Amino acid sequence: MSTAARDKTTSPRMTTVATASFAGALVEWYDFFLYGTASALVFNKLFFPEFDPTTGTIAALATFGAGYIARPLGGLVFGHYGDRIGRKTLLIITMLMMGIGTFLIGLLPTYHTIGVWAPMVLVALRLVQGFALGGEYAGAALITIEHAPPAKRGFWGSVPQSASPAGVLLGTGVFAAVSAMPEEQFLGWGWRLPFLLSIVMLGIGMFIRLRIDDSPDFAAIKRQGKIARVPLWELLRSYPRNIVLAFGARLAETVSYGVFNVFAISYLEGTIGMSTSSITTGVVIASAIAVIVCPLVGLLSDRIGRTKVYLLGAGFTALFAFPFFALLQTGVTALVWLGLIAGYVLGGTVMFAVQATFFTELFRTGVRYTGLSLAFQASAIVGGFTPLVATSLSAAGSGTPWPVAGFLLTVGVLSFASAAFARTVGEDVAEHQPSPQPQP
Numbered sequence: 001m002s003t004a005a006r007d008k009t010t011s012p013r014m015t016t017v018a019t020a021s022f023a024g025a026l027v028e029w030y031d032f033f034l035y036g037t038a039s040a041l042v043f044n045k046l047f048f049p050e051f052d053p054t055t056g057t058i059a060a061l062a063t064f065g066a067g068y069i070a071r072p073l074g075g076l077v078f079g080h081y082g083d084r085i086g087r088k089t090l091l092i093i094t095m096l097m098m099g100i101g102t103f104l105i106g107l108l109p110t111y112h113t114i115g116v117w118a119p120m121v122l123v124a125l126r127l128v129q130g131f132a133l134g135g136e137y138a139g140a141a142l143i144t145i146e147h148a149p150p151a152k153r154g155f156w157g158s159v160p161q162s163a164s165p166a167g168v169l170l171g172t173g174v175f176a177a178v179s180a181m182p183e184e185q186f187l188g189w190g191w192r193l194p195f196l197l198s199i200v201m202l203g204i205g206m207f208i209r210l211r212i213d214d215s216p217d218f219a220a221i222k223r224q225g226k227i228a229r230v231p232l233w234e235l236l237r238s239y240p241r242n243i244v245l246a247f248g249a250r251l252a253e254t255v256s257y258g259v260f261n262v263f264a265i266s267y268l269e270g271t272i273g274m275s276t277s278s279i280t281t282g283v284v285i286a287s288a289i290a291v292i293v294c295p296l297v298g299l300l301s302d303r304i305g306r307t308k309v310y311l312l313g314a315g316f317t318a319l320f321a322f323p324f325f326a327l328l329q330t331g332v333t334a335l336v337w338l339g340l341i342a343g344y345v346l347g348g349t350v351m352f353a354v355q356a357t358f359f360t361e362l363f364r365t366g367v368r369y370t371g372l373s374l375a376f377q378a379s380a381i382v383g384g385f386t387p388l389v390a391t392s393l394s395a396a397g398s399g400t401p402w403p404v405a406g407f408l409l410t411v412g413v414l415s416f417a418s419a420a421f422a423r424t425v426g427e428d429v430a431e432h433q434p435s436p437q438p439q440p
Helices: 003-007 011-041 053-085 087-107 117-145 150-161 163-179 183-190 192-196 198-209 216-223 231-238 240-272 276-304 306-319 321-330 333-360 365-384 386-396 402-431
Strands: none
Touching: 011 087, 011 117, 011 150, 011 163, 011 192, 011 198, 011 240, 053 087, 053 117, 053 231, 053 365, 087 117, 087 192, 087 198, 117 150, 117 333, 117 365, 150 163, 150 276, 150 333, 163 183, 163 192, 163 276, 163 333, 183 192, 192 198, 216 365, 231 240, 231 365, 240 276, 240 306, 240 321, 240 333, 240 365, 240 386, 240 402, 276 306, 276 333, 306 321, 306 333, 306 402, 321 333, 321 402, 333 365, 333 402, 365 386, 386 402
16 A cells, blocks of 8 residues: 555554554453463462462562463564564454463462363463464554554554553453452452453454454555465564664663562562552552553654654663662652553553554564564563562662662663664664565
8 A cells, every 4th residue: 555545544544553553452352361460479379379478479470470481482473474464363362362371360279279280271272372472462552553544653552551461450350359258258259259250351353353353464465476485484584773762762761660569569479568449549540640641652753753752761760769768768649659550561561552663663574473572572571570670689688679779780781772773673664674585
């Protein structure tokens, strides 16, 4: 589709595409993030009861990280076929895998029923979640961005991104509701309800997602016979530097999520002594604000550029690392909420809102699914193990959070530098895109 034709894309059509991407991504993020909340509050007690509280929490957070190990593999597999056969088909598969896997977690017997098999099956289902999300992120972003008019790609690209904080909002909100139950009922069966709800969301998401067409950009290269035979090879041959820069730029966003939305919950409950409901309410408020802020940041990026916006988010994450924990240590609910909101919204959300569009513009159409998946999911491994690393750093520091703050500061500086350099690389790619090799 030409630029002129793309600019005439009707608003109703873009709304349909963006809604389908948002709905599908919401299901995926809800399922994936729900596990993070449960690992911090429930799984240590039900699946690792033989450990002391600290060790049990570390073991539960390790299973949370296991999902991130599977994400790069999922990204490579789905990225390969997404660049070969199209975006839409792969998005249907990823949604089915995630929804069914999460539903099964809700049915899983605990350690007291089946012993060591309980944590083993839990890890296996977490790996299924990670594999599915590895392909979901890039596909949902690309099918929207590649439908959008070039001048509005920042805004439309941020719509499926807003499904991430919406997933946190929904997952944490549902978990907060069931955690208000008497502890015996909550640990007995109440914790299962948020996981079982995913099957309903899966049905709704599938209905919406099946109504959209594949991306016009992909359709164009398919008509021209320019499908890459091995997208990963083409990607590594043409854009090795871009992959490294995107990986580095992504770190601050994924690590800050692991600190603000997972480790902080465990730290506030176990060390500071705040109630679960007070903590989760703060996370819900932060996530609700992030859902609104995400498209606004996308609009801003269409005006001043993706790189400048990304640098603002990475810079704030680095500068706010120590003030964040200073606010948490007060134990004052309002100040804790302020820290959670500022850290999650002004740091991670600002970066995440433009991330998909920013990274998409570093690669040509024929290898975008693979490139976006690899950059995003490889760095996600670091984010997945951030709660485990943070808990270990805090324990090594006699329960103080300052080693964790130093870790977050370091990562923020690294991402700021990577994003700053990626700006020039991105402009060069836009001006000098190599032609893909035609398929014989």
